[in-house]
Amino acid sequence: MTSIALFGCGTVGMAVCDIISREMVEEDGPLSGCSVDMIVVRDKTKYLQDGAKNILKDLFVDDMQEALKRIPSVDVVVEMIGGTTTAWDIVQTGLVFDKIVITANKALLSKYTKELEELNRTTKATLAFEASVGGGIPIIKSLLRDIQWCTANAYGVRQISGILNGTSNYILTQMEENKLPYETAVKMAQDRGYAEADPSADVLGWDARCKIQILQRLAFGVTVDPENIVCEGITDIQEVDFEYGKAMDCKVKLVATTVGNKNGVRAWVLPTMVPMIDPIASTNGVKNIVSIYHETMGPISMSGFGAGGDTTAHSVVSDLYNCLKCKNTSSVWFGSARHCRKDYVADIQLRFYIRLTVSDKVGIITDIGRVCETLSVSIDAVLQNPVGKDYDFTKDLLQFVVVTNETSYQKIKELKERLVNCEWCKGDPFLMALL
Numbered sequence: 001m002t003s004i005a006l007f008g009c010g011t012v013g014m015a016v017c018d019i020i021s022r023e024m025v026e027e028d029g030p031l032s033g034c035s036v037d038m039i040v041v042r043d044k045t046k047y048l049q050d051g052a053k054n055i056l057k058d059l060f061v062d063d064m065q066e067a068l069k070r071i072p073s074v075d076v077v078v079e080m081i082g083g084t085t086t087a088w089d090i091v092q093t094g095l096v097f098d099k100i101v102i103t104a105n106k107a108l109l110s111k112y113t114k115e116l117e118e119l120n121r122t123t124k125a126t127l128a129f130e131a132s133v134g135g136g137i138p139i140i141k142s143l144l145r146d147i148q149w150c151t152a153n154a155y156g157v158r159q160i161s162g163i164l165n166g167t168s169n170y171i172l173t174q175m176e177e178n179k180l181p182y183e184t185a186v187k188m189a190q191d192r193g194y195a196e197a198d199p200s201a202d203v204l205g206w207d208a209r210c211k212i213q214i215l216q217r218l219a220f221g222v223t224v225d226p227e228n229i230v231c232e233g234i235t236d237i238q239e240v241d242f243e244y245g246k247a248m249d250c251k252v253k254l255v256a257t258t259v260g261n262k263n264g265v266r267a268w269v270l271p272t273m274v275p276m277i278d279p280i281a282s283t284n285g286v287k288n289i290v291s292i293y294h295e296t297m298g299p300i301s302m303s304g305f306g307a308g309g310d311t312t313a314h315s316v317v318s319d320l321y322n323c324l325k326c327k328n329t330s331s332v333w334f335g336s337a338r339h340c341r342k343d344y345v346a347d348i349q350l351r352f353y354i355r356l357t358v359s360d361k362v363g364i365i366t367d368i369g370r371v372c373e374t375l376s377v378s379i380d381a382v383l384q385n386p387v388g389k390d391y392d393f394t395k396d397l398l399q400f401v402v403v404t405n406e407t408s409y410q411k412i413k414e415l416k417e418r419l420v421n422c423e424w425c426k427g428d429p430f431l432m433a434l435l
């Protein structure tokens with residue numbers, strides 16, 4: 001009998017309980033030899049009132065210290081409580097005792113990557129985390145097993161780009177399709193349960209940054225602190241940016257990217273103008289997409305629901321099946337250090353879109369040209385479209401866009417700082433990448 005300890009019974013945990021309780025009673029099913037030993041929550045009273053748990057209802061435990069003490073006696077630890085404090089105690093204890101540990105927790109994986117690598121080296125435990133990136137999209141196992149060949153010294157992934165946060169994608173879709181202001185779209189996301197009361201982690205790009213950090217570690221073997229990944233969110237996107245997007249035949253998306261080549265490994269999360277023909281551009285609402293560019297396979301994309309109880313639970317249970325099927329093949333999920341291609345490079349080289357809000361006067365373009373020349377930033381285009389028809393662009397407040405050729409993010413930040421000091425510049429210039 002394989003005994004399983006489930007930590008957390010919320011959106012994901014509840015759906016995992018439902019699948020497991022169905023599958024365990026299936027004779028000859030993949031989980032037929034399994035039993036759930038405990039379901040750990042903060043307060044079990046509310047779960048006992050809920051009759052939905054059927055056969056599992058006697059298993060609730062709400063004493064975390066007791067639950068941690070019981071870990072040595074189980075085979076599999078599934079962490080679905082979230083956060084990086086108690087969740088870390090659970091995952092660490094499971095790994096130290098050589099258990100199969102499954103987690104959906106990207107924040108934890110991102111924060112403790114180095115500690116997990118050390119535990120991967122020093123224990124016989126297995127760590128699986130399919131649900132941590134892209135919810136129900138089976139990207140991690142596909143990447144490691146089928147695309148990157150984690151057990152051979154075979155590379156091939158050149159770039160991974162995607163929409164890795166469904167909440168911010170829902171907000172952008174609402175803003176674009178229904179011409180809603182940002183605040184209204186956030187409120188809609190909260191009303192539908194897509195965004196938390198404090199949506200910062202989603203709208204500021206932090207959630208996507210954890211996920212691209214994980215994918216980057218898996219694809220290129222480089223471990224980097226999240227703070228070293230360039231990250232800007234969607235809070236300053238305005239309706240006019242979608243109009244410029246249309247003029248440029250692009251959609252505005254929050255895109256997370258990692259690139260590995262002979263010059264090193266880079267990663268970033270930025271609002272991005274995505275060409276209409278790219279599958280990322282047509283990924284709308286709460287959907288996620290991961291696009292991989294591979295040396296021999298060319299472009300590959302997988303899209304689907306990046307969150308939600310049932311979809312995420314499917315990934316958790318698929319980890320469970322795989323780990324049980326491949327017992328004693330620990331460590332495959334974290335790849336291996338020999339996949340390390342090159343060092344991480346914090347600065348990035350991209351084409352940028354800079355939207356400026358200015359008070360109209362003679363000489364603005366001359367000033368911009370001069371600052372760009374000083375910084376060796378090459379301008380590709382200057383756009384002013386639309387011109388005041390549907391917008392309240394009075395003569396005192398105009399918006400227009402400068403598109404640069406490929407240049408470094410550091411230089412663009414410097415450019416922004418210099419432009420904001422020009423007396424005609426009103427407010428912070430807004431920056432996006434071009435895919």
Ligand SMILES: NC(=O)c1ccc[n+]([C@@H]2O[C@H](COP(=O)([O-])OP(=O)(O)OC[C@H]3O[C@@H](n4cnc5c(N)ncnc54)[C@H](OP(=O)(O)O)[C@@H]3O)[C@@H](O)[C@H]2O)c1
Binds near residue numbers: 009044131307312
């Ligand atoms: N929701 C999604 O769609 C989704 C998608 C991908 C990944 N994830 C990840 O999955 C994890 C779980 O997310 P979720 O949405 O299911 O969270 P949730 O709905 O808030 O559920 C959390 C569960 O954990 C329990 N819990 C929390 N803190 C605890 C503690 N200190 N001690 C004991 N139990 C504790 C809660 O018990 P009480 O109810 O008693 O407080 C609840 O049962 C997170 O890491 C999240 O990032 C979620």
